[in-house]
Amino acid sequence: MLHDTFVLKGNFLFTPTPDQLALHPDSYLLCKEGRTAGLFPQLPEAYRDLPLHDHGDKLILPGLVDLHVHASQYAFRGMGMDLELLDWLESNTFPEEGKFADPVYAQAAYEIFVRDLTRSATTRACVFATIHRPATLVLMRMLEEAGLPCLVGKVNMDRNSPDFLRETTQASLEETRQWLAESAAFSLVRPILTPRFIPSCSDELMAGLGQLQREFGLPAQSHLSENLSEIQWVADLCPGTSSYGQAYDQFGLFGGDCPTVMAHGVWSSPAEQKLMGERGVFLAHCPQSNENLSSGIAPVKDYLRQGLRVGLGSDVAGGAHLSLFRAMTDAIQCSKLRWRLVDETIPPLTLPEALYLATKGGGAFFGKVGSFEPGYEFDAVVLDDSTLPTPRELTLAQRLERVVYLSDGLPCAKYAAGRRLF
Amino acid sequence: MLHDTFVLKGNFLFTPTPDQLALHPDSYLLCKEGRTAGLFPQLPEAYRDLPLHDHGDKLILPGLVDLHVHASQYAFRGMGMDLELLDWLESNTFPEEGKFADPVYAQAAYEIFVRDLTRSATTRACVFATIHRPATLVLMRMLEEAGLPCLVGKVNMDRNSPDFLRETTQASLEETRQWLAESAAFSLVRPILTPRFIPSCSDELMAGLGQLQREFGLPAQSHLSENLSEIQWVADLCPGTSSYGQAYDQFGLFGGDCPTVMAHGVWSSPAEQKLMGERGVFLAHCPQSNENLSSGIAPVKDYLRQGLRVGLGSDVAGGAHLSLFRAMTDAIQCSKLRWRLVDETIPPLTLPEALYLATKGGGAFFGKVGSFEPGYEFDAVVLDDSTLPTPRELTLAQRLERVVYLSDGLPCAKYAAGRRLF
Numbered sequence: 082m083l084h085d086t087f088v089l090k091g092n093f094l095f096t097p098t099p100d101q102l103a104l105h106p107d108s109y110l111l112c113k114e115g116r117t118a119g120l121f122p123q124l125p126e127a128y129r130d131l132p133l134h135d136h137g138d139k140l141i142l143p144g145l146v147d148l149h150v151h152a153s154q155y156a157f158r159g160m161g162m163d164l165e166l167l168d169w170l171e172s173n174t175f176p177e178e179g180k181f182a183d184p185v186y187a188q189a190a191y192e193i194f195v196r197d198l199t200r201s202a203t204t205r206a207c208v209f210a211t212i213h214r215p216a217t218l219v220l221m222r223m224l225e226e227a228g229l230p231c232l233v234g235k236v237n238m239d240r241n242s243p244d245f246l247r248e249t250t251q252a253s254l255e256e257t258r259q260w261l262a263e264s265a266a267f268s269l270v271r272p273i274l275t276p277r278f279i280p281s282c283s284d285e286l287m288a289g290l291g292q293l294q295r296e297f298g299l300p301a302q303s304h305l306s307e308n309l310s311e312i313q314w315v316a317d318l319c320p321g322t323s324s325y326g327q328a329y330d331q332f333g334l335f336g337g338d339c340p341t342v343m344a345h346g347v348w349s350s351p352a353e354q355k356l357m358g359e360r361g362v363f364l365a366h367c368p369q370s371n372e373n374l375s376s377g378i379a380p381v382k383d384y385l386r387q388g389l390r391v392g393l394g395s396d397v398a399g400g401a402h403l404s405l406f407r408a409m410t411d412a413i414q415c416s417k418l419r420w421r422l423v424d425e426t427i428p429p430l431t432l433p434e435a436l437y438l439a440t441k442g443g444g445a446f447f448g449k450v451g452s453f454e455p456g457y458e459f460d461a462v463v464l465d466d467s468t469l470p471t472p473r474e475l476t477l478a479q480r481l482e483r484v485v486y487l488s489d490g491l492p493c494a495k496y497a498a499g500r501r502l503f
Numbered sequence: 504m505l506h507d508t509f510v511l512k513g514n515f516l517f518t519p520t521p522d523q524l525a526l527h528p529d530s531y532l533l534c535k536e537g538r539t540a541g542l543f544p545q546l547p548e549a550y551r552d553l554p555l556h557d558h559g560d561k562l563i564l565p566g567l568v569d570l571h572v573h574a575s576q577y578a579f580r581g582m583g584m585d586l587e588l589l590d591w592l593e594s595n596t597f598p599e600e601g602k603f604a605d606p607v608y609a610q611a612a613y614e615i616f617v618r619d620l621t622r623s624a625t626t627r628a629c630v631f632a633t634i635h636r637p638a639t640l641v642l643m644r645m646l647e648e649a650g651l652p653c654l655v656g657k658v659n660m661d662r663n664s665p666d667f668l669r670e671t672t673q674a675s676l677e678e679t680r681q682w683l684a685e686s687a688a689f690s691l692v693r694p695i696l697t698p699r700f701i702p703s704c705s706d707e708l709m710a711g712l713g714q715l716q717r718e719f720g721l722p723a724q725s726h727l728s729e730n731l732s733e734i735q736w737v738a739d740l741c742p743g744t745s746s747y748g749q750a751y752d753q754f755g756l757f758g759g760d761c762p763t764v765m766a767h768g769v770w771s772s773p774a775e776q777k778l779m780g781e782r783g784v785f786l787a788h789c790p791q792s793n794e795n796l797s798s799g800i801a802p803v804k805d806y807l808r809q810g811l812r813v814g815l816g817s818d819v820a821g822g823a824h825l826s827l828f829r830a831m832t833d834a835i836q837c838s839k840l841r842w843r844l845v846d847e848t849i850p851p852l853t854l855p856e857a858l859y860l861a862t863k864g865g866g867a868f869f870g871k872v873g874s875f876e877p878g879y880e881f882d883a884v885v886l887d888d889s890t891l892p893t894p895r896e897l898t899l900a901q902r903l904e905r906v907v908y909l910s911d912g913l914p915c916a917k918y919a920a921g922r923r924l925f
Contacts (some may be wrong), residue, residue, distance in 0.1 A: 158905075376843070423795050
């Protein structure tokens with residue numbers, strides 16, 4: 082599959098900034114060698130001979146970006162929800178992840194995940210696999226073949242984990258190095274360092290991962306300040322640090338030269354927020370997971386105002402839904418409750434802000450991704466809202482809001498990195 | 504269509520009490536003249552000649568009950584969500600409801616609502632129409648023909664409303680009386696008195712509706728303590744009353760001899776809660792609407808503990824979704840946030856409690872509805888979860904939780920009041 086050059090026709094909607102919803106009805110978007118190269122009200126003469134994908138009156142958005150999802154937890158999404166984080170990990174998550182030692186089970190489980198991710202409006206994701214190298218490579222191969230340009234991590238865990246899901250420090254580092262070598266086989270899917278979280282990674286392991294990061298110039302992903310019990314545990318484990326974020330930072334795994342995305346930040350202290358800003362750390366806001374595991378509500382509107390880099394995560398299986406449309410409305414709804422019940426100085430998120438988080442906000446972790454501005458990688462999803470009948474005449478902005486709130490977000494056509502997937 | 508006598512086969516799940524999930528795998532449920540008459544692990548000899556509806560390994564739940572939905576707002580669900588209650592009424596709701604003066608528009612709009620309600624897992628609902636008698640009768644006729652035993656209200660509004668949506672007091676009462684006479688044409692669908700809320704009904708109108716209630720022995724529905732600005736407005740309008748609830752009670756429209764369901768109760772004072780308990784008022788908990796309109800989170804678990812009568816409402820279009828499964832998970836998620844952020848003495852709702860609210864809790868407003876215990880009206884929905892593949896073996900309770908969290912809740916078969924709808 083080579084990158085294509087072609088023209089897309091339809092109603093284009095995107096967010097150049099968090100507070101700006103750009104509407105281009107009945108327009109033409111040029112894709113040139115995998116990147117957007119112009120959005121026109123009429124098709125310029127020079128492009129009349131290019132292939133035209135005419136999507137009529139449908140809505141076309143940038144592909145959505147999921148900054149935090151556990152592929153290995155997809156099998157138990159929507160189950161065991163009546164627990165908090167640490168109990169939920171012990172009861173649900175770890176036993177399931179242990180099964181991925183068996184590549185046959187991994188194949189069956191990941192096939193369901195990749196099938197559903199392919200059908201969804203998500204074009205890119207930061208994905209947690211498990212500690213198992215062979216199973217992680219199975220997942221990467223599937224995503225590569227599906228045409229989804231994801232970042233995938235073999236997870237590292239060498240302490241505070243059940244026997245069946247704990248590596249020795251040395252094995253964890255060696256397996257990671259071998260996995261990185263084998264990952265070179267993929268062109269679309271790339272590896273991302275994935276220490277599970279501070280409680281499951283010893284200082285020696287974190288130091289070794291920091292070295293690998295610098296040797297290979299890798300991005301990293303992990304968890305940050307999700308739940309109050311977890312934060313207390315990290316403080317107990319890392320007595321010399323001033324914040325959960327600093328516990329990563331001391332090993333060079335908190336932004337800076339190491340492009341880093343951290344999930345949650347529900348309870349990040351002012352000092353931690355400041356460090357995130359200084360290091361350019363991305364935050365994956367996962368509102369549904371934060372509801373399901375009784376964690377709380379991250380002050381995302383305030384993070385946006387501070388200029389922090391924020392996107393959205395489904396956090397399956399803390400979140401039950403893969404749909405980023407659902408994550409958008411969850412984010413808006415939670416921000417309204419936080420405004421009403423916790424802090425009336427931080428107003429709720431708006432729909433354009435939520436779309437920004439799900440596209441350009443999270444997309445920036447992948448480079449120029451998440452917008453139809455010139456030079457952006459060509460990720461697009463086409464949505465058919467004629468399946469939602471109404472007696473009213475709707476504006477484009479109303480049609481967008483309705484699709485976001487009502488649909489499961491299954492597009493009728495999808496493009497990633499300039500390739501049409503269906 | 505006569506009530507049927509037949510046997511249903513499948514996996515039955517229901518909640519005799521809020522904390523008890525009854526599981527009857529691979530069992531037989533007898534429907535005798537429209538009512539459940541026994542649930543058996545093997546089919547008794549005496550019933551072997553009855554028609555058998557074999558639903559195999561599918562899940563069978565009591566039909567869900569929506570205690571609060573505005574049929575006339577269905578056309579703009581999922582739109583205009585970035586507003587609070589009173590602004591949202593002015594900008595979105597009232598202009599849309601005004602259109603129902605035209606029976607042609609009403610026909611087109613209500614057709615979409617009734618089609619979607621029919622397909623859903625909801626078998627019964629307390630429905631707001633608009634102030635327009637002809638359009639309300641159009642809706643009642645459609646629901647009757649669809650086989651959905653709903654309570655439907657012509658809305659009353661004679662003050663603080665736009666000209667195009669305000670009746671004179673006399674016309675409101677006369678139209679209501681005529682509507683009640685015309686409603687006698689229906690057998691499955693019944694009328695319910697529907698003063699919109701205190702701010703849009705004068706004392707004279709409320710007194711007249713109270714008289715109609717006593718004359719016809721009617722149930723009533725309205726709104727209660729949803730939003731802080733609204734509550735302040737009611738206090739200003741009714742200086743002699745001790746609570747919003749008492750503003751209804753002074754006209755005999757708050758429970759007691761008048762079976763009453765009130766939507767919301769987000770901010771009900773202890774005195775109002777006490778009055779609800781004394782009068783047996785039902786509360787329709789509408790968590791998604793309370794999120795979307797930034798109202799807050801009702802302390803539903805506490806209401807259950809107090810023995811108050813509570814069910815769930817979709818509150819379309821304050822809520823965007825007609826699905827009561829969605830309302831169940833919204834209720835659980837909101838209760839977790841309330842526990843974490845507002846009051847740790849009130850624990851989150853559990854999945855069985857949420858199912859209870861959506862079935863037997865709300866069903867009690869309709870009589871013996873919402874359970875598979877003997878003597879209950881036969882409402883049932885059959886759910887096919889084989890469309891949600893998983894590599895795991897699941898228990899019945901796990902399958903239920905997954906269906907509630909993941910599905911849009913479209914059943915593959917549906918029964919209401921002993922009749923099979925599809």
